[in-house]
Amino acid sequence: MQVTINVNGEDHTADVEPRHLLVRFLRDDLGLTGTHWGCDTSNCGTCVVLLDGEPVKSCTMLAVMAAGHQVRTVEGLETADGLDPVQQGFIEQHGLQCGFCTPGMMLTARALLDRDPDPSEQQIREAISGQLCRCTGYLNIVRAVQWAAHHPAAAAAATAPSAGSTP
């Protein structure tokens, strides 16, 4: 059936089977391979994208169910002004090693900061509790989100000499 899904601000229309999963639509049909695909059982959370601004696991959602909704993937984090502060935070605080969980982690962090610009460490840990990271022990991911919270205008400052400073 024909569906139109808005992904990163752009409408995409495609003919898909109802059983087509959103993660496959994003990766295979649109070529947006930043959304990773891991356990396929809604446990690992690497496939998290934002649906109308809130994190959802795209391996456990049909593409047809996303029709008419706004999907944001990691490719949609960067703006014309530069990297999202969350992306910059992951660089500054070494929030990744292998990078497999990173897209979902960053999108979850973005959704959290959109709701609460200054979350506590506990709130950050709860927000990312649906996603597994096997490299960092989560500490640097928490620090990365905190860095982003403390540098809400990081995108504009990303090219400034002080961009590398930590809070």
Add this chain to the structure above:
Amino acid sequence: MQVPASFEYRRAQSVPDALALLERFGEDARVIAGGHSLLPMMKLRLARPEFLVDINDLHELDYLRQEGAELCIGALTRHRGLLESELVGRLFPIFHDAERVIADPPVRNRGTIGGSLCQADPAEDLSAVCTAVRAVAVVLGAGGRRSVPMADFYRGPYETDVGAGEMLGEIRVPILPDSGSAYQKVERKTGDWAIAACGAALSLADGRIASAGIGLAAVGVSAAGYRRAEQALVGREPSEEVFAEAGRLAAEDCEPVTDTRGTAAYKRHLAGELTERALRLAVERALRPAAAA
């Protein structure tokens, strides 16, 4: 890669539209809301519906409101909505206890109370909660609506009283004066299914327990429910001895099986211990309503 078998998909535009679709497709149709129970089962071919009726656009089923002495919960209310509701936390802290340990935030953004109850997984938390608080399920069908107490709603693992052509519309929970409730769960890791869990809800009158409800998850189906434990509470003054007696009876009446999450003996032990803890906390909250929320 896991992909469900082929099916036809319809997005319902209204409750009557959903009911008409369900009526037309009969036994071969399933309602899908959050999809976090149904889609994994479809991927594994444990469920194989021919038709999916998507009710995510039926915002008229997404509400939390007090009507007189009842809390009314629309079937499409997301886990997150329950967890973030001040009204729910104030009236029934048991829902907040449970929601904090159901899956994880992205899953709670999608999953619904209606889906949880209709999936009727024996380890599912909200079924135990709704049993404890004596919730009544409102089932919608072509012939109108009918009310089903939780004891009759749950027919066994993955089976409910919702028939072909019907759907769950609402959950109604009676609000009792001087009441308290709590949910206690032991799990292997954050967001996992329970090894065992217990929900307890009770009301007090003149220093004694006036009513009590107990629901357990993941420890098998007790044919008679936990009436013996409940009856051991009613009319008594709350005390450690009374909680222990109720816990002992609940542990006797549950029917756990050994699996990868633990032995039957361990689960039976947990059932008793968690019943005691849930009762203790529920009484604390009944005595100090301000601290309940």
